Amino acid sequence: MSKKKFLITAAPPTSNGNLHIGHLAGPFLGADVFSRFQRMLENDVLYISYGDDYQDYVDRKARETNQSPKEVSGYYTNAMGKTLKLAKMLPDHFPGTKSLPQHKQIMQEIFTDLYNYGSLEIKEVPTFYCSECENHCYEAYARGECHYCGSKSDANYCENCGHPQEAGKLVNAKCTTCQKSLETRTEKRIYFSLVKYRESLQKYFEKRNWRVDAEKLCKEILNNEVDAPITRKAELGVEVPLDNMTDHILDTWYGGPAGYISACIDWASNLSNKNKWEDYWKSEDTSWVAFVGFDCTFSHGVFYPGMLMAQDKYTYPDTVITNKFYGIDQQKISTSRNHAIWGSDIFRLIDPDVVRFYLCLTAPENEETDFQIDNFKSLVNNDLANKWNTWLTSLLDRASKYDAFLLNKENRTHSSTCLQKKVDEYLEIIVNCHKAETFSLQRTAKAILGIANESILHYEAILHLENLDSNNKECYIAELKENLKTLRILAIVTTPIMPEFSKKIKALLGNDTINKEKEYLWSDLENEVLISPKKPASPFFTKVPTSVFDKLLPYEKVTM
Template identity: 30%
Template sequence: MTGTPRRFLVTATPPTTNGDLHVGHLSGPYLGADVFSRAQRMLGHTALYASGGDDHQTYVVTTAQRLGVDPVELAARCNREITGTLELADIDIDAFTRPDDVYRDEVREFFAGLYSAGRLVRRTWTFPYCAETDRYLLEAFATGYCPECLVGTCGAICENCGHPNDAGSLLFAESAGAQEGSTTEPRDVEILVLPLEEYREQFTEFYRRRRATMRPHVLRFVDEMLSRPLPDFPVSYPAHWGIPVGIEGFDGQVINVWAEMLPGLRHMAEAARVRRSPRTPAGVWAADSGFELVQFLGYDNTFYFSFAHLGLALAHGGLVEPTAIVTNEFYHLNGSKFSTSRRHLIWARDLVGKYGPDNVRFHLGLSNPEHQPADFTEAGFLETVRTRLHEPLQALATALAPHTGQPVTVRPETEALLDRYRDRMRRAYTLETFSVRQATETTANLLALLAARAAGDPGLAVAGLRVLGAQAAPLVPGLAAVIESRYAAATPGTVPELADLLPVTV
């Protein structure tokens, strides 16, 4: 470890519980947060990794109706499936919770406190109302076109450009699930909002200070939003699915699920603390906790984390603010965006179940959509894993097999070479320069070098593979554990048995 030990509070956006995780989900915040958390612990820091089921999304309702099931049962089933998939993919998450009575009480108390302090204000909001579905057009209940980039989208946020919308700004808004040609009527509803424009100076100063730990696309989005008046963020809206507001005068309204997520993540973080670090005092989300908040999310959720959640934290005044917002771009399947609703996907559990977690994690690391979209094909996956992981490992095992059990000499220049690898991996794992893609690419390059030089320099191959196993453990934890066990079983200074390091071949 170098420098002063740091303490990180790591979150991955709670997944909507209207389906299991597909490969696009896994390639983004869940793998990224896992690699980051494992790497910090390896470097001697503390990391708590938390997430949980996002049960109150309106997409749970629309999916349940399409499938003909009860939304409560759907959410419960999907929570179980998602938890199982994370475990299968070797995602070492400290807490994956789902809403319960304690959670709902904490969320209500959070917003009641903001309301009592005068931080939330009443606004009259005009919603289209659909009599056929008995719903106000919001979130998944509304479809139309984004007023910013003009792409087809649902209500609240545009998945393409990340800009927020509402029933008034969504172009050609229609009621999702209603018959074609159905009509709506405008209705005025008094709701609670957080007036984001009041925090403009604080947003501007925050992003001035944090530019070094925000990804470029986040900063571009922030600049776009700050170039015009910031919208009011609805904290409540008229709907029946979600947590009732519980404040007088707002009957028939629930807390906006994206507002709910901030105190929800605080609840999840406490569960992670209890599991991973029970001696750490409660209140890890407090501003004076000493934890740095690092949040992993898909780019389409940027508005909520960069403005809505930060605005709520500023309004509260006592919460930790994000040190870094680590976004990923879309992961495509055969050239088109992964989509649960269109069934254009590969379920993560199917891919991991067939090929094993290390093979999948290795490929997703190499093709990670950190700064631009990436594309997945099963043929490309097999080619990459075979040529950049399995074949070099097999070449190493074949070249070193005649030396098994024999002592080898490690030259001084070998240690210098391996120090370069350690330094590059440390940079890839450090928050300010974090990159799953760089860490995986550097590891694949060292593996290729070792395989090419093993026959003539077994000392380099033996020393290099052990260092690789240690440094790549956050990426391919299963392979790293096998490598470590083989070296532990061998006489120190001799060549260990290196055949069949990966249990699943491709």
């Protein structure tokens, strides 16, 4: 079977703050789990993201803190990298765009190609301006209501409906610095003409099977005949390579592909083959799977495919996997109100495998979901530290009294056949949920819970056979072997979500001769192996005191 090649990206976070669970439960966890699964299949995988240093939000943070944009972006890109490492979600490479010497070159190269191909158009458009602050106000500096759905929105993409806000159309726009109403001035801006590529994009969507809301939004945007801005009049950013637009910069949203490409070039610079990045960006065999928040649907689902098709040098997204917003106890995450759980806190205080598992169970895929503290406590202390821990410790303790078990598909008992049938059903769900077009962390995590629960029920049912006569003793050992077999399956399927738990089970099963020094491969599910189980020296999961949970939420919980 030929191996596949995947370029996997997580939408770049803005380098103006650290990462909270909303960021982590979305693109980063999805991209990480998908990458790990593809590597279990022995596919060729490169997982990339970067800190977006050129966003207006970085400039705003710099002004608010009396620092330079470079100081702000450098500090927070470094902080985000540390948080991703703590959460075990760190991509293969995670630089800041300002640290990438190739970023400016690639941004300008794509612009020049599109300009020469006649894909760009100079327009006179209304632009928000604050007379009080003497500032042209784009995304971070303008706040009002979306002219599509009426929700609160900045002057870029609406977080609620995902539609881009065309120039000057944000309703009741106010300056985020001084809170005064904004005037509009007519300015020249260069746009990528999506209208010209509408037919090509429609054909592109016909071959895709994305999440329903993402597909619907992309088609609505094409029907609205919205073009995408390439330039803006500002200081922070990469210069437009035209002599008559020296006071303009290239729009940071336009720069997304250049960010990914230059991050890959930078990644390859440390390899013996410096051109290795081209295997992912200039090969027809590559599948680019982009993980993004729903508000990035336009950029990754319409804008980037359109302009990369037009340039015809680099690959463009094959699958865009979106996620909705993630709240806390039925309230939106708000850093200004300190209503947030920071990744640097939760992954330091609580076992990262446990946090990752809960985030998967509650992942905001097709609808907004919540991190519910009480449910999280129950998973940690009841399901894992109590039920799972009791089963795992007892099973391995009993199994360690025997020399070895040959795990194969032969000589099943009636009860083990019933167990395997249920496990096979869950395995089918898990395999389907790890395909790009049907990817689901939620359903995967629920299937894992299902396997564990069935295993626990089976184990509890066979314990009464332990002290009976020799005939029943043989039956007991046979059932014990089947329960160990299911435990091994659990260890394999949890590898992408709970990697440390999986490694610990693998080590305790002993003599698992396939890939002995490495993580499990998916093919290990089919292997016959001889194991010599060991008694656990410590719990797999420990109960977390209420005082630790209290440290996560520095706000007074609101009763709904």
